[in-house]
Amino acid sequence: EADIYQTPRYLVIGTGKKITLECSQTMGHDKMYWYQQDPGMELHLIHYSYGVNSTEKGDLSSESTVSRIRTEHFPLTLESARPSHTSQYLCASSGIGGEKLFFGSGTQLSVL
Amino acid sequence: KNQVEQSPQSLIILEGKNCTLQCNYTVSPFSNLRWYKQDTGRGPVSLTIMTFSENTKSNGRYTATLDADTKQSSLHITASQLSDSASYICVVSDRGSTLGRLYFGRGTQLTVWP
Numbered sequence: 040e041a042d043i044y045q046t047p048r049y050l051v052i053g054t055g056k057k058i059t060l061e062c063s064q065t066m067g068h069d070k071m072y073w074y075q076q077d078p079g080m081e082l083h084l085i086h087y088s089y090g091v092n093s094t095e096k097g098d099l100s101s102e103s104t105v106s107r108i109r110t111e112h113f114p115l116t117l118e119s120a121r122p123s124h125t126s127q128y129l130c131a132s133s134g135i136g137g138e139k140l141f142f143g144s145g146t147q148l149s150v151l
Numbered sequence: 152k153n154q155v156e157q158s159p160q161s162l163i164i165l166e167g168k169n170c171t172l173q174c175n176y177t178v179s180p181f182s183n184l185r186w187y188k189q190d191t192g193r194g195p196v197s198l199t200i201m202t203f204s205e206n207t208k209s210n211g212r213y214t215a216t217l218d219a220d221t222k223q224s225s226l227h228i229t230a231s232q233l234s235d236s237a238s239y240i241c242v243v244s245d246r247g248s249t250l251g252r253l254y255f256g257r258g259t260q261l262t263v264w265p
Contacts, residue, residue, distance in 0.1 A: 049255030082255045116181065129194050139185075143194050144194050
Protein backbone atom coordinates (compact mmCIF):
# COMPACT_ATOMS: atom_id res chain seq x y z
CA GLU A 40 0.00 0.00 0.00
CA ALA A 41 2.72 2.47 0.98
CA ASP A 42 4.65 4.11 -1.85
CA ILE A 43 7.32 5.69 0.26
CA TYR A 44 10.90 4.57 -0.04
CA GLN A 45 13.97 5.03 2.11
CA THR A 46 17.57 4.32 1.23
CA PRO A 47 19.81 2.93 2.42
CA ARG A 48 18.11 0.33 4.67
CA TYR A 49 21.28 -0.09 6.72
CA LEU A 50 24.31 2.18 7.05
CA VAL A 51 27.46 1.74 9.11
CA ILE A 52 29.86 4.67 9.05
CA GLY A 53 32.71 6.14 11.02
CA THR A 54 32.57 9.19 13.26
CA GLY A 55 32.83 12.52 11.48
CA LYS A 56 31.44 11.38 8.15
CA LYS A 57 28.76 13.31 6.31
CA ILE A 58 25.71 11.26 5.38
CA THR A 59 22.41 11.78 3.62
CA LEU A 60 19.40 9.55 4.20
CA GLU A 61 17.07 9.49 1.24
CA CYS A 62 13.27 9.48 1.35
CA SER A 63 10.92 9.61 -1.62
CA GLN A 64 7.18 9.18 -1.99
CA THR A 65 5.06 8.78 -5.10
CA MET A 66 1.68 9.59 -3.56
CA GLY A 67 1.87 13.35 -4.12
CA HIS A 68 1.63 14.03 -0.38
CA ASP A 69 2.39 17.55 0.76
CA LYS A 70 3.29 16.62 4.33
CA MET A 71 6.45 14.68 5.09
CA TYR A 72 8.14 13.81 8.35
CA TRP A 73 11.32 12.36 9.81
CA TYR A 74 11.14 10.34 13.02
CA GLN A 75 13.89 8.84 15.15
CA GLN A 76 13.26 5.59 17.01
CA ASP A 77 15.45 3.71 19.46
CA PRO A 78 14.70 0.07 20.44
CA GLY A 79 11.69 -0.22 22.75
CA MET A 80 11.11 3.52 22.72
CA GLU A 81 8.52 5.78 21.15
CA LEU A 82 9.00 7.59 17.86
CA HIS A 83 10.28 11.15 18.14
CA LEU A 84 9.61 13.77 15.48
CA ILE A 85 12.83 15.46 14.38
CA HIS A 86 11.77 17.30 11.20
CA TYR A 87 8.64 17.95 9.18
CA SER A 88 7.58 19.71 6.01
CA TYR A 89 4.20 20.92 4.83
CA GLY A 90 5.31 21.44 1.26
CA VAL A 91 8.07 22.53 -1.08
CA ASN A 92 10.54 24.93 0.54
CA SER A 93 8.84 24.44 3.93
CA THR A 94 10.78 22.69 6.70
CA GLU A 95 10.51 22.85 10.47
CA LYS A 96 12.25 21.23 13.41
CA GLY A 97 10.28 18.73 15.42
CA ASP A 98 10.03 17.97 19.11
CA LEU A 99 13.38 16.22 19.48
CA SER A 100 16.48 18.30 19.09
CA SER A 101 18.55 16.97 16.24
CA GLU A 102 21.82 17.95 14.65
CA SER A 103 20.50 16.86 11.28
CA THR A 104 19.11 19.11 8.55
CA VAL A 105 16.49 18.52 5.87
CA SER A 106 15.48 20.03 2.55
CA ARG A 107 12.31 19.94 0.46
CA ILE A 108 13.06 21.10 -3.05
CA ARG A 109 10.61 18.70 -4.67
CA THR A 110 7.29 17.44 -3.34
CA GLU A 111 8.32 13.81 -3.56
CA HIS A 112 11.78 14.09 -2.02
CA PHE A 113 12.71 14.81 1.62
CA PRO A 114 16.36 13.95 2.36
CA LEU A 115 17.95 14.17 5.81
CA THR A 116 21.61 15.11 6.20
CA LEU A 117 24.07 14.72 9.05
CA GLU A 118 27.13 16.90 8.47
CA SER A 119 29.31 15.07 10.98
CA ALA A 120 28.02 11.77 12.32
CA ARG A 121 28.67 10.77 15.92
CA PRO A 122 27.96 7.54 17.85
CA SER A 123 25.03 9.27 19.58
CA HIS A 124 23.34 9.44 16.15
CA THR A 125 23.06 5.66 16.07
CA SER A 126 19.34 4.97 15.72
CA GLN A 127 16.58 4.03 13.32
CA TYR A 128 15.33 6.87 11.14
CA LEU A 129 11.82 6.64 9.76
CA CYS A 130 10.40 8.82 7.01
CA ALA A 131 6.63 9.29 6.68
CA SER A 132 4.14 11.22 4.60
CA SER A 133 0.47 12.11 4.80
CA GLY A 134 -2.10 13.55 2.45
CA ILE A 135 -4.96 16.01 2.90
CA GLY A 136 -6.10 16.05 6.53
CA GLY A 137 -2.97 14.25 7.63
CA GLU A 138 -4.98 11.57 9.38
CA LYS A 139 -3.09 8.58 8.07
CA LEU A 140 0.67 8.38 8.06
CA PHE A 141 2.48 6.22 5.57
CA PHE A 142 5.92 5.14 6.74
CA GLY A 143 8.97 4.00 4.85
CA SER A 144 10.87 0.91 5.94
CA GLY A 145 13.43 2.98 7.79
CA THR A 146 17.19 3.41 7.77
CA GLN A 147 19.13 1.75 10.57
CA LEU A 148 22.18 3.96 11.15
CA SER A 149 25.20 2.82 13.14
CA VAL A 150 28.02 5.29 13.76
CA LEU A 151 31.23 3.74 15.02
CA LYS B 152 2.09 16.52 30.38
CA ASN B 153 0.51 14.73 27.44
CA GLN B 154 1.34 11.05 27.53
CA VAL B 155 0.42 7.74 25.97
CA GLU B 156 0.98 4.64 28.07
CA GLN B 157 0.67 1.12 26.70
CA SER B 158 0.38 -2.19 28.48
CA PRO B 159 1.62 -4.79 28.65
CA GLN B 160 5.13 -3.95 27.48
CA SER B 161 5.41 -7.42 25.98
CA LEU B 162 3.12 -10.37 25.50
CA ILE B 163 3.56 -13.97 24.36
CA ILE B 164 0.57 -15.99 23.17
CA LEU B 165 0.01 -19.23 21.31
CA GLU B 166 -1.15 -19.25 17.73
CA GLY B 167 -4.92 -19.21 17.45
CA LYS B 168 -5.49 -17.46 20.78
CA ASN B 169 -7.01 -14.02 21.25
CA CYS B 170 -5.35 -11.11 23.03
CA THR B 171 -6.07 -7.53 24.05
CA LEU B 172 -3.60 -4.68 24.19
CA GLN B 173 -4.25 -1.56 26.25
CA CYS B 174 -3.58 2.13 25.69
CA ASN B 175 -4.22 4.91 28.23
CA TYR B 176 -3.66 8.53 27.32
CA THR B 177 -3.75 11.94 28.92
CA VAL B 178 -3.57 13.94 25.67
CA SER B 179 -5.90 16.93 25.64
CA PRO B 180 -7.52 18.22 23.57
CA PHE B 181 -8.18 15.00 21.68
CA SER B 182 -8.58 14.59 17.94
CA ASN B 183 -8.09 10.94 17.11
CA LEU B 184 -6.43 7.72 18.22
CA ARG B 185 -4.54 5.42 15.91
CA TRP B 186 -3.16 1.92 16.19
CA TYR B 187 -0.13 0.93 14.14
CA LYS B 188 1.59 -2.41 13.60
CA GLN B 189 5.36 -2.35 13.28
CA ASP B 190 7.21 -5.45 12.14
CA THR B 191 10.82 -5.75 13.28
CA GLY B 192 13.06 -3.56 11.17
CA ARG B 193 10.16 -2.02 9.25
CA GLY B 194 8.10 1.14 9.42
CA PRO B 195 4.72 1.20 11.19
CA VAL B 196 1.59 0.38 9.21
CA SER B 197 -1.78 1.88 10.09
CA LEU B 198 -4.42 -0.51 11.45
CA THR B 199 -7.22 1.78 12.65
CA ILE B 200 -8.01 5.45 13.20
CA MET B 201 -10.80 6.50 15.57
CA THR B 202 -12.19 9.95 16.24
CA PHE B 203 -13.93 11.17 19.37
CA SER B 204 -17.34 9.98 18.21
CA GLU B 205 -16.26 6.43 17.33
CA ASN B 206 -16.04 3.76 20.01
CA THR B 207 -15.11 0.76 17.88
CA LYS B 208 -13.45 0.07 14.57
CA SER B 209 -12.42 -3.19 12.95
CA ASN B 210 -9.81 -4.14 10.39
CA GLY B 211 -10.03 -7.86 9.72
CA ARG B 212 -9.02 -9.71 12.89
CA TYR B 213 -8.09 -6.44 14.58
CA THR B 214 -10.77 -4.56 16.57
CA ALA B 215 -10.00 -1.31 18.32
CA THR B 216 -12.20 0.27 20.97
CA LEU B 217 -12.14 3.79 22.36
CA ASP B 218 -13.59 5.23 25.56
CA ALA B 219 -12.99 8.97 25.27
CA ASP B 220 -14.45 9.57 28.73
CA THR B 221 -11.89 7.40 30.50
CA LYS B 222 -9.22 8.07 27.85
CA GLN B 223 -8.64 4.40 27.22
CA SER B 224 -8.33 2.32 24.08
CA SER B 225 -7.80 -1.35 23.45
CA LEU B 226 -6.76 -3.40 20.45
CA HIS B 227 -8.21 -6.90 20.32
CA ILE B 228 -6.62 -9.50 18.06
CA THR B 229 -8.73 -12.53 17.24
CA ALA B 230 -7.40 -15.95 16.28
CA SER B 231 -3.78 -14.83 16.32
CA GLN B 232 -1.37 -15.87 13.57
CA LEU B 233 2.41 -16.09 13.51
CA SER B 234 2.45 -13.01 11.28
CA ASP B 235 0.84 -11.00 14.08
CA SER B 236 4.19 -11.02 15.88
CA ALA B 237 5.12 -7.34 15.91
CA SER B 238 5.09 -4.19 17.99
CA TYR B 239 1.69 -2.50 18.25
CA ILE B 240 1.85 1.24 18.74
CA CYS B 241 -0.89 3.52 20.04
CA VAL B 242 -0.75 7.10 18.73
CA VAL B 243 -2.94 9.99 19.89
CA SER B 244 -3.41 13.25 18.00
CA ASP B 245 -4.41 16.51 19.60
CA ARG B 246 -6.26 19.29 17.85
CA GLY B 247 -4.57 22.09 19.71
CA SER B 248 -2.29 23.17 16.91
CA THR B 249 -2.15 23.30 13.14
CA LEU B 250 0.45 20.59 13.31
CA GLY B 251 -2.05 18.16 14.83
CA ARG B 252 0.68 16.89 17.06
CA LEU B 253 1.07 13.15 17.49
CA TYR B 254 1.90 11.46 20.79
CA PHE B 255 3.37 7.97 20.45
CA GLY B 256 3.28 5.14 22.95
CA ARG B 257 6.29 2.85 23.31
CA GLY B 258 4.37 -0.08 21.91
CA THR B 259 3.46 -3.59 23.04
CA GLN B 260 5.75 -6.27 21.67
CA LEU B 261 3.56 -9.25 20.75
CA THR B 262 5.08 -12.65 20.06
CA VAL B 263 2.90 -15.44 18.70
CA TRP B 264 4.28 -18.96 19.17
CA PRO B 265 3.24 -21.95 17.10
